[in-house]
Every structure is written in structure tokens, then in C-alpha cells.
Amino acid sequence: MLKNIVVLCMTILAAKAQRYNEPWHKKWFPHGPGEQDSNQVISDTKNLYDAHHGIAMGVVDSSCDDGKINLHMDWFNNIENYTCFENRSYYLPQSTVHPILSVEQIPEEYSAPHKCMNESIEYNEIIPTFGTHRPLWAVYGEYTFLPKQRWLHNLEHGAVVMLYHPCANLNEIVMLKRIVKKCLYRHVITPYNLLSPIRPLALVSWGHRLEMSKVSPEVVVNFIRKHALNGPEKTHRNGQYDLMLKEQAQVISDMDDHTLCPKHTEKGIEMR
Template sequence: MVENLSLGHLIYLLIVISVVKAGDDDWHGGWFPYAPDVGTDPNPVFTIRKNMYDPKHGVVMGVKDPHCDDAKTNLEIDWDYNPVNHSCFIFNRRQFFESRSDIHPVHSQDYIPKSYSAPHKCMSESINYNVIVPTFGTHRPLWAKYGEYKFLPRQRWVHNLEHGAVVMLYHPCADKNEVNFLRKLVKKCLYRHVITPYNLLSAQRPLALVTWGHRLEMSKVAPKIVVDFIRKHALKGPEHTARDGQYDLMLEEHSEVVSDLKDQELCKGLL
């Protein structure tokens, strides 16, 4: 049977036998297909170093590393700094969306298994989503500081969702009065919020609130629906940390504490 094995298989067997006999700590030879202390990323361009490896997410979160993610390097992989993402231009012309009371808010939910752990990807790899407004998914190891941004890529704010944040999205062409109304409600409800324009929203419902697994899309702000949504779905991410993020490119206003840093009382005094 051994004589039918390829040279590669024989090398693999010799390595396994050596490890079984000597143990990981005593082994000084090569590893197939990669050493156990560098993670499981076979990408030859980037190898996860031992101090950056996390068995749950692939890459440890919240650690600045210029070879992976330091919130400064290779940021154009998520956003090319195109002003169209935060400016009102539809087919190269301005077109403002009128709010309509006859278009009712829509609440949608994504099923996320309790065992799901969202992967972290370094800035050497792109991240794409198969839905317009993701409520979960692969994201960057460093999350965004809480507050309002001129523009924040979704690869960042999806990580904030995982920590229980509420993300407010608005199309740059949305009715400014409605945007301001929603903004005030969100800021009064909790510290752990992110606000950013998002030009992928529809003209029919150019406003949205997003939490882990849930999204609420609107044309016109309904205060009670907004407050109920936040009270019911905020802080429900799988990771319970109120620690602020590290990414702050185009942060215009940092969040202010509402009840406390842990947001133990959501939307205090509202409705």
C-alpha cells in the first residue's frame, strides 16, 4: 500500500508521524500545509501572524496592525473616496427624494444562527455583500468610532452591528428634514450609534436603521416605530462590548453618552 503513495503523501505522513512522536513543541521541521501558529489563511500574499490569529474570527479584533488593519493602510479597498457616496447626484444631476406618508416603514429580518461567527478580513482582501443593506457578515477587524460620518464604508459599520450598535443610513438625496428628525432620535436614544450617508438606499425608502439581523427602511420618520425598533433590537449583537472603535476617517461628530457608556436605558424619556 505504501508503495502506491505519491511523494507528497509520504512527506505528509512523515511529518504527522514525527509530530505524534515528538509533540508540537519539539518539532523543528516543516509543516504541511502551514504551521499551526500562523492561522489558516492559505493566501501566500498575507499570512496571519501568531499574535493576530483568532480561532473564532480568523483575525483578532481591535488590534492595530499595519500588515492587517490599522485603520489607515489600504483604505481605498473599501472606498475609493468618490464623493458620489455622500453627495446627491442621480445620473449626474441632483434629484431630491420627497418623503411620503403613504409609503409605510418596512421591517425585515435576517436569520443568523447562534453558532455563526462573522469572519474578519485584513485590508489585503476585499469584502462584498450580496444584499443592499447587510445586517451581518464578514467585516474589518477594527470597527468604527461611534458617531456621525461624512461617509463610512459598510465593511466597518457591520462590525459595529456585531457589538450591538444602531446604524442610521440615509440616501444623500433624502429629505433633509426627515434626515435631521431621524438623526435627533437616534442621538437621543443611545451612545452606540453610527450615522452615515448610503447611496444604495432606494428613492422610495431612503432612510434606514440597521441592527444585528434587523433593518428598518422608511420614507418618512415614524417616531414611535423608530423608538420601538431601537429599544427592541439595539444591543443584541453577539459581542457585548461598549468599547469605542479605532477607525475615524471622516468622523464629523463623536457620539455623546446618553444614559451611560453601556446604554443601559435606551431612548430615555422618549415616547
């Protein structure tokens, strides 16, 4: 019995000695020189943990989302996103095409997950009104282009997002922009080339979308007054993402937008 124990011990010692003679990457613990410490990455992720969203919102962090890294996960900086390459006549406003209002029933207990920039985010709807999005939301205002993975987070905070196809009628675009900008502070405006030629204009709020061929000020103001500020998270705090921001939003009534479209009268939006 004693002899067997001695032989076993010698075998274990020989195996350990063999490990010491192997290349460094097989014997270092927990990682070799120059390798990223996976334990540290886990620790950083835990610091970003949020019970409701998985990842905490509004935390600028290069290991997750700082508004600068891996932006190709949402879009490839392609000018087709914001430039018209088609015949604009296909997108002309038509008075016989009525607006379409879509409503999605979102359970009160629903909490949209946040994903870091190492993961892609896809949506089932062409114009999503809720869903997984990035931890950093957009600074309020008008953009040359802003991907939906950003403005969806703004919707969650009660914003109204104005979308327009790059080929939409310029007069209609200008009119809709003026109304939105004078209705509320919490707005985002961006081109969106997935809109149809029949209805190349849209307004989106949390759970609601309005698609239009042409602008009816009454319809637009009614949508904003009914559906703005209805996101599950009540905050006017501005975002952290501002890539391609053209014009930052101005306060209309106050930061909380207590009065929506205050300059709207029976004669329309006062443009001054």
C-alpha cells in the same frame, strides 16, 4: 561498486559548485537581500490569529488593518458616496409608503470572519445586517461617510446604524439623526447612496433592517428599543477607525446603554 559511489559523489559536488556560481537570488535561503522575509509575515499573522474570527478584533496592525492602509479596498474616496447629484424631488417623503422591517435569522453559533485590508469584502444584500467585516470597528458617532465593511463590526457589538441617501429630504434626515443620537451611545450615522428613492432612510441592527420613506418617531424608537444591543458580542468599547468622523457619540444613559431612548415621551423625543 566503489567506483560508482565515487562518480556519484563527484556529480553531487559538481552540482553544488554550479549553484554557487549562479546569481544570488537562486542560492540565498530563506530569501535574498532586500526581500521580505515570508516566514516573518506568517509569524505576524499568527500573532493576530483569533479562534472565532480568524483575525483578532481591535488590533491596530499595519500588516493587516490600521485604519489607514489600502482603504480603497472598501471605497475610493468618491464624493458620490455622500453628495446628492440627483433631483431631490425623487426622494421626497411619502405618507402612503409604509416602513419595511426585514429580519434575518442568524444562527447563534455564527461568528463573522474578519478580513485584513489586502482582501475585498462583498455582500449579497444591498443593506447587509451581518457578515464578514474589518478587524477595526468605527468610533461611535456621525460620519461624512463610513463604509459598510466598518459599521457591520459595530452592529456585531450591539450598535444601531442610521443610513440615509444623500438626496433624502433634509428635514427627515435631521429628525432621524436627533432621535438616534438621543436614544443610545452605540450609534453610527452615515450617508449610503444605495438606498432607494422610495425608502431613502434606514436603521440597521444585527440581523434587522428598517427602511423608511419618512420618519415616524414611534416606529424608530420601537425599533431601537427592540433591536439595539442584540449583537453577539457585548461590549461598549469604542472603535479605532475614525476617518471622516464628524461628531463623536455622547453617552445617553450610561456606556452600556442600559436605558434606551430615555428622553422619549408620549409627545416624542425631548430635543433639549
